[in-house]
Amino acid sequence: MVYRVHPSERVPHHVDRDYFLRLLSEHIGNNGLLFDAEDLRPYECDGLSAYRELPWIVALPETIEQVQAVLRLCREHGVPVVARGAGTGLSGGALPVANGVLLSLAKFNRILEIDPVNRTARVQPGVRNLAISEAAAPYGLYYAPDPSSQIACTIGGNVAENSGGVHCLKYGLTVHNVLQVRIVTMDGELLTLGGSGYDGPGYDLLALITGSEGLLGVIVEITVKLLPIPPCAQVLLASFDSVEAAGEAVAAIIGAGLVPAGLEMMDNMTIRAVEDFVHAGYPIDAAAIVLCEFDGIAEQVESDLLKARDIFRTRGATDVRQSTGEAERKRFWAGRKAAFPAAGRISPDYYCMDGTIPRKRLPEVLHRIAELSAQYGLMVGNVFHAGDGNLHPLILYDANNPGELERVEELGGKILEVCVEVGGTITGEHGVGVEKINQMCLQFGTSELAQFHAVKRSFDPYGLLNPGKAVPTLHRCAEFGAIHVHRGRVAHPELERF
Amino acid sequence: MVYRVHPSERVPHHVDRDYFLRLLSEHIGNNGLLFDAEDLRPYECDGLSAYRELPWIVALPETIEQVQAVLRLCREHGVPVVARGAGTGLSGGALPVANGVLLSLAKFNRILEIDPVNRTARVQPGVRNLAISEAAAPYGLYYAPDPSSQIACTIGGNVAENSGGVHCLKYGLTVHNVLQVRIVTMDGELLTLGGSGYDGPGYDLLALITGSEGLLGVIVEITVKLLPIPPCAQVLLASFDSVEAAGEAVAAIIGAGLVPAGLEMMDNMTIRAVEDFVHAGYPIDAAAIVLCEFDGIAEQVESDLLKARDIFRTRGATDVRQSTGEAERKRFWAGRKAAFPAAGRISPDYYCMDGTIPRKRLPEVLHRIAELSAQYGLMVGNVFHAGDGNLHPLILYDANNPGELERVEELGGKILEVCVEVGGTITGEHGVGVEKINQMCLQFGTSELAQFHAVKRSFDPYGLLNPGKAVPTLHRCAEFGAIHVHRGRVAHPELERF
Known part of the structure; x- marks a missing residue:
């Protein structure tokens, strides 16, 4: 299925592909370019596989200079660009544009520095999330955010999407764990954003880039925070005979001032699918289960576990089990992390x-x-x-x-x-991409959307980076029927600018 | 002393003051306007009292609509605007502009809502930092960031400066504790940025606004996170006979994976000044002291205190005392929080x-x-x-x-x-303001500064909000002599645009 690009989001150009390939090859060589339909196929979608589109060209640069050269050429010729990490994203953020360059960061796969004293890792964007923790492990350190796809997803994609994971409740999203990024703008400029300090001078462009879904610049280097591996971690598995009771138990845990490292819930359908797939030891008759992990020093973990167990029992848990060691703890989480593929089996x-x-x-x-x-x-x-x-x-x-x-x-x-x-948002951690672009018209009013576009233009005045994603044009929203009714506002006077 | 505004940062206009006062009074009434030199005097500086400048007019709006009206009038007539909270800032961020409106948020002083279930407080920008914790205390909650000026400083100023405090090591800066802000742009548009969710869709304009020093918009409403008051907190006071030894002990505490709620250091000169002033019980012969607080549940605090005490002893502390109760704990901190005024006494x-x-x-x-x-x-x-x-x-x-x-x-x-x-930054929590504007030319290269200006224009294309603060023009940097040597780069080709 091809994504329905709104006419206002198209970036037309009349550049000849062979001519443009020659220009690109002068900078990144023929080995860094793919153009046969066969070779383009693996790039036609990301984790949101319902939408597919073959890119015009795939470019695989190896150096920052090559990324700069590719972006400069695209800007000069008005060619749109979509950056891509491992392609595990779930909202179609890396879906190619039919007349655009798909810029893969796959060759940016080196860990540049582990600094155990300052507890940081400087890495290239194509490094896998889990590879950072593996490289930091000899120093007793790890990188905290753990998306379910952490074996495969890359840190560059994590920054672009501001990825979460099961331990974000305590340790924060990607934005809370990144210290510095270097990006290349559509002009080919290399910017260093953020730094080692706690607060930085100037506007917080690091936070702005994080979660900007590839619309503002191409991330070419990232410095992340590392944390000491907690000396102790154990997880409770509580079963409930109604989803509501499980939900109330979760609220009670938070209400008691406990700070679990992870606090996850699954309903019966998911429990059955998962259990059948990875044999995590889940109770298949429970209407819902809650996984509740604490980590830290042993005394504190023990004390927190006791309190949480009490809360679960008081709130009607039919059974509460505690992982008896690292193997069981990992098995309990393996079930949760396999929930999506498990659904694919049923x-x-x-x-x-x-x-x-x-x-x-x-x-x-x-x-x-x-x-x-x-x-x-x-x-x-x-x-x-x-x-x-x-x-x-x-x-x-x-x-x-x-x-x-x-x-x-x-x-x-x-x-x-x-x-x-109910006062929530249309995305928690997967991004908007193409998947939720219409709902953005409900989430935001025209003033906010207009400001988003103004910020976008301040980085990419030509609108060439990842067009049609994340932030809808006001034209799209008008057609979706959202603009004239949202928050009682009438159509934005500046609508015509977009 | 008058701040040396660089010619490229001036915003000239030829509007008659009486005429403009009449325009303003139509929207906010005469009670909301000050213009006699006598009345303007209290606004001539903020906490950076070395620089003083009388504003043209002081406006004290009471409603969001009035703020919108003031900004629209200023934009129409090209009049610069400086927003001001309590004026406790230390970098001159609220220093008036001689031909501009000083927009005081003093009348925006209401706590709009405390939501104990979702643990949030929705407040107006002129509410004092400490007043939020006082209002939340009946629910067992508090607002964590605690600048030393927390009795006086307002939450709007805290957001504008991304303020810190002695407990930021564990609880983060303002940006980590704010969920949503509403701002009025120079166009008079009201934007709602951020939300209750953990990650939000769209660009992270909430983080961008936080710490933007009043250059992007005027903050008119803020929703902050509240935290449960820790059941237990105790502080260690460790004395050292050299500043170096104290510094190494601090590194060892962090290196051991401990997470103190606060970890502060003072040298002998400061110790003597403070002790003479507030009688905090500090050892006046120590070359340096370290204050190290832990909070949380009693068992964990006990365990952390034991470990920290061991570390201090091993690292050569000549004495380690532990607060024996809430009164002594507060006295130990009172000394630290009074360090600046104490210096004023000697x-x-x-x-x-x-x-x-x-x-x-x-x-x-x-x-x-x-x-x-x-x-x-x-x-x-x-x-x-x-x-x-x-x-x-x-x-x-x-x-x-x-x-x-x-x-x-x-x-x-x-x-x-x-x-x-050494790889650090020119500000930790006080902002750049006018104080460090020249050093911004050292901190950043021209590409980053040019991007800052582009982002600024996306909010305030006329350059009317707090001109001459926080981000230097490239002209200023060129005169400061920084541009042509920074990071080996030559003058930026776009220099002429600024």
């Missing part, structure tokens, strides 16, 4: 949503999702970062049934609209 | 610097500061957030001695240059 296709809600609205939102699921006749599993209020409803479907994907998309959109309605 | 004037350095460079930097102090014949006391590597050298002087302030400024500049040289 259904030909699945669509993973990602929204956040205020924690106190959890029971109500779960109820609304169940209603929508029944209404659309589509099964929805629920896996979520309960502590953060970050939901991941998994819609199961079969793309071979005509019209089913369209129904799935509509249901997904409705779920996101419920999130916005 | 010297007619003092100048507080604010730079950060990588922690491992601490002994070397302290040595360089001592050398510079001798060279300039000016006493320098050292108080700092040791855990963060955030230094606050206090230069003592007498403004009545002709030429002495100029020597102080030169010495201050040299100290900041040392910070940059």
Whole structure:
């Protein structure tokens, strides 16, 4: 399925491909370029596989200078550019543009420096998330954010999407764990943003770049914070006979002032799918389970576990188990981390949503999702970062049934609209990409969207970087029917500028 | 002393003051306007009292609509605007512009909502930092960032400066504790940035605004995170017979993986000044003291205190005392928080610097500061957030001695240059304001500065908000002599644009 690019988001040009390939090859050599349909195929989508598009050209630069050269050439000729890490993103942020260059950072795969005294790692963007922790392990250090895809996803993609993971409740998202990035702008300028200091002078462009989904610049180097590996970590697995009870137990844990390293919830459908797949030891009859991990020094972990266990029991847990050692702890988490692929085993296709809600609205939102699921006749599993209020409803479907994907998309959109309605957001950690671009029109008013575009122009006045992603044009929103009703505002006077 | 505005930073206009006052009064009434020299006097400086300038007009709006009206009028007539909270800032960020409106947020002093379930407080920008914690206390909650000025400073100023405090080592700066802000742009548009979710869709304009020193918009509402008041907190006071030994003990505490709530250091000169002033119980013969606080549950605090005490002893502490209760704990901190005013008692004037350095460079930097102090014949006391590597050298002087302030400024500049040289930054938490604007030319290259200006234009294309602060024009840097040598780069081709 091809992504429906809105006419206002197209970047037309009339450059001849062979001519442009010759120009590119002068800077990065023929080995760094792909153009045969066969070679382009692996780049046609990212983790949001429902949408596919062959890029015009794939460029694989090896040096910062080569990235600068590619971007300068593209800018000169008005050619759009989409940067790509490992392609594990779930919102289509790395979906190619049919007439654009797909800029892969795959060759930027070196760890440049581990500094155990200052507890930092300086790495290239194509380094895998888990590889940083592996390189830091000899110093007793690790990189905290752990997306479920951490074996495969790259740190550059993590920064672009501001990725989360099961331990973000305590350790924060990518933005809280990055100290410095170097980016190349569409003009080919190399900027160093952020630094070793706690606060930095100047505008916080480091935070601005983090989560900007490849629209502002291409990340070519990253310095991340490392943390000491906690001396002790154990996880509780609590079973409940209703999703509501599990939700209330989660609220009680947070309400008691405990700070779990992770606090995750799964419903029965997901439990069964996972258990059948990775044999994590989950109770397949439970309506919901909560995983609650504490880490730190042994005394504190023990004390926190005791308190959490009490809370779970008081809140109606039918069973509470504690991991008996590192192997079991890892097995409990392996189940959670395999939830998405497990869904893929019980259904030909699945669509993973990602929204956040205020924690106190959890029971109500779960109820609304169940209603929508029944209404659309589509099964929805629920896996979520309960502590953060970050939901991941998994819609199961079969793309071979005509019209089913369209129904799935509509249901997904409705779920996101419920999130916005209760005061939440349309993304927790997966980004907007192409997947949720229409819902951005509900999330924001025209003033905010206009400001987003103004910031975008301050980095990329030509609109060549990852066009059609993350921030909708006001034209798109007008057609989506959102602009003239949002927050009671009428159409923005500056609409015509976009 | 009048701040030397660079010609490229001036915003000339020929608007008649009486005429403009009439326009303003139509929107905010005569009670919201000050224009007599007598009434303008209290606004002529902020905490950086070395620079003074009377504003053209002071406006005190009461509603968001009035702020919008003031900004729209100023934009229409090309009148510059400086927003002001309590005026406790230390870098001159709220220094008025002679032909501009000083926009005081003093009347925005209401706490709009405390939400104990979601642990948030929604407040107006003129609410004092400490007032938020006082309002949250009945729910067992508090607002964590605690600048030394927290009795007086306002949360709006905290956001504008991304303020820190002694507990930021564990709880983060303002940016880590703010969930949402509403700002009015120079166009009079009201934008809502950030939200309740953990990550938000769209660019992270909340982080961009935080610490932007009033250059991008006027903050009119803020939602902050509240935290549960820790059930237990105790502080160690360790004495050392050399500053170097104290510095190494600090590094050892961090190196052991401990996370103190605060980790502060003071040298002998500061200890004596403070002790004489607030009788905090500090050892006046120590070359340096370290304050090290842990908070959390009692078992963990006990365990952490034991470990830290061991480290201090091993690293040569001549004495280690532990606060015996809440009263003593508060007294130990009272000394630290009074360090600046205490310096004011032993010297007619003092100048507080604010730079950060990588922690491992601490002994070397302290040595360089001592050398510079001798060279300039000016006493320098050292108080700092040791855990963060955030230094606050206090230069003592007498403004009545002709030429002495100029020597102080030169010495201050040299100290900041040392910070940059060792890989640090020219500000830790006080902002750049007018104080460090020249050193920004050393901190950043022209590409970064050009990008800062581009971002500024995306919010305020007319350059009317707080002109001459925080980000130097490239013309200023060229005259300061920094541009053509920084990082081996030659003058920026786009220099002429600024």
